[in-house]
Amino acid sequence: MEVDGFVSRRASAETPGVDSRVAGAAAGAEIRWLGGRILDASGGFVGSLSPRMTAEQDFAPVHRAPPEAPSSVEPDIDYEGLPQGVPASxxxxxxxxxxxxxxxxxxxxxxxxxxxxxxxxxxxxxxxxxxxxxxxxxxxxxxxxxxxxxxxxxxxxxxxxxxxxxxxxxxxxxxxxxxxxxxxxxxxxxxxxxxxxxxxxxxxxxxxxxxxxxxxxxxxxxxxxxxxxxxxxxxxxxxxxxxxxxxxxxxxxxxxxxxxxxxxxxxxxxxxxxxxxxxxxxxxxxxxxxxxxxxxxxxxxxxxxxxxxxxxxxxxxxxxxxxxxxxxxxxxxxxxxxxxxxxxxxxxxxxxxxxxxxxxxxxxxxxxxxxxxxxxxxxxxxxxxxxxxxxxxxxxxxxxxx
Structure with missing residues (x-):
């Protein structure tokens, strides 16, 4: 089935395509498993694994935006007003x-x-x-x-x-x-x-x-x-x-x-x-x-x-x-x-x-x-x-x- 220009295909857990996709995502970030979804360390959605009666798994690749800038880039901090609760000292x-x-x-x-x-x-x-x-x-x-x-x-x-x-x-x-x-x-x-x-x-x-x-x-x-x-x-x-x-x-x-x-x-x-x-x-x-x-x-x-x-x-x-x-x-x-x-x-x-x-x-x-x-x-x-x-x-x- 075609969704957003990407094709969902069935493959076994041992299929090289699945391994390469997961490994590719894991190469740059830690992979976390949450409720049948694969997330990278930043929380980005990589794909999902739905269990089957057989040894096969469905892997649904989902398009996601490029990763955020490296962590060395400082986040935008609202310093004009100090964080709530900061003492007068x-x-x-x-x-x-x-x-x-x-x-x-x-x-x-x-x-x-x-x-x-x-x-x-x-x-x-x-x-x-x-x-x-x-x-x-x-x-x-x-x-x-x-x-x-x-x-x-x-x-x-x-x-x-x-x-x-x-x-x-x-x-x-x-x-x-x-x-x-x-x-x-x-x-x-x-x-x-x-x-x-x-x-x-x-x-x-x-x-x-x-x-x-x-x-x-x-x-x-x-x-x-x-x-x-x-x-x-x-x-x-x-x-x-x-x-x-x-x-x-x-x-x-x-x-x-x-x-x-x-x-x-x-x-x-x-x-x-x-x-x-x-x-x-x-x-x-x-x-x-x-x-x-x-x-x-x-x-x-x-x-x-x-x-x-x-x-x-x-x-x-x-x-x-x-x-x-x-x-x-x-x-x-x-x-x-x-x-x-x-x-x-x-x-x-x-x-x-x-x-x-x-x-x-x-x-x-x-x-x-x-x-x-x-x-x-x-x-x-x-x-x-x-x-x-x-x-x-x-x-x-x-x-x-x-």
């Missing part, structure tokens, strides 16, 4: 490693940015551009000077970024499902970035204060512990959070713009959301550059609040003394710059509108590779962790079939 581990690498690798550029945002730089700390700054710092202050204070940043960046990415992923998926189930919501991405930033900055702000104090030209602190102790004695615990609200004011729009731009670029460059390192690098770099340029004025104010630059405070004290006489002099003697409004006024008095964009070049140069590194490392860890979960599930399914 997975995101926290990936985020922690990403944050530490991001800040530590780009720390010398961050040091240059801090100095270039000084409102009244000393003669030895006036630089034409980022490379000129690095060259001068190394020549005049030593090769290790650009990374002084990196240890406190590494200690702060680990837990800060762990909470940051874990919170971001949780809120992003929960809110996206609530707004548009099964789709990516830019609004959800922005809200998730903002909420994650609140946790991140609460941990990171004290580390930022110590780091920037040690990055300044002629910093008087011998070490991180010396800086922490001096701040506690002279300015009290409030010094570590004097710029917190300003940092939030800067980072909330920064991260909202950053995440929305990154997700938008991913939709353009990587619409299937597969693991694609080049798309993560490009999307992260462009998103970081745009967000950094837009929020530079707030970053200048944050740097001023963290460093309490002596020359800028001296200018404000002189103005207060002139305007208020003895009362103004008494108030100015113990003055600290506090709050975003005070910082904005101080920046404007010391340099006008151009002062709000001091160090914008260094900030963009810092953020582009920084965010590219952060996203690349984070997406890589997500991919590796998801791949291992996927392989464990496959092994469990195979063991269950045995």
């Amino acid at each position: 997975t995101h926290m581990l990936a985020g922690s490693v990403a944050g530490i690498m991001e800040h530590c690798l780009m720390y010398p550029i961050d040091c240059v940015k801090t100095r270039m945002q000084s409102l009244h730089p000393e003669p030895g700390a006036r630089y034409r551009n980022v490379m000129d700054a690095l060259r001068q710092i190394v020549q005049t202050e030593g090769v290790w000077r650009p990374i002084r204070g990196v240890n406190v940043l590494a200690v702060g960046a680990g837990p800060a970024h762990a909470l940051y990415f874990a919170c971001y992923e949780k809120i992003k998926f929960s809110l996206s499902d609530a707004i548009h189930p099964g789709t990516n919501s830019h609004f959800a991405n922005g809200v998730a970035g903002c909420m994650a930033t609140v946790l991140h900055d609460a941990i990171m702000n004290p580390a930022e204060v110590v780091k920037q104090r040690m990055q300044m030209f002629n910093s008087p602190y011998r070490s991180v512990l010396d800086c922490v102790g001096s701040l506690l004695r002279r300015e009290g615990p409030a010094a570590f959070y004097r710029s917190y609200t300003t940092q939030l004011t800067m980072n909330v729009p920064f991260q909202a713009l950053h995440f929305m731009t990154y997700e938008y670029l991913q939709e353009l460059l990587n619409p299937h959301r597969q693991y694609n390192p080049s798309s993560h690098v490009v999307s992260g770099a462009l998103a970081g550059a745009l967000a950094a340029a837009a929020t530079t004025p707030l970053d200048v104010c944050k740097t001023l609040l963290n460093t309490q630059e002596a020359q800028a405070i001296h200018v404000i004290q002189a103005e207060a003394t002139t305007a208020g006489g003895a009362v103004g002099a008494a108030a100015a003697s113990s003055r600290h710059i506090s709050g975003l409004g005070d910082a904005c006024r101080t920046v404007y008095r010391n340099g006008g509108m151009p002062a709000f964009f001091k160090g914008v070049q260094a900030r963009v140069i810092y953020q582009m590779p920084s965010t590219a590194i952060s996203w690349s490392v984070y997406e890589f860890f997500k991919y590796v962790i998801t791949k291992r979960q996927h392989e464990r599930l496959l092994r469990g399914d195979r063991d269950g079939d045995k």
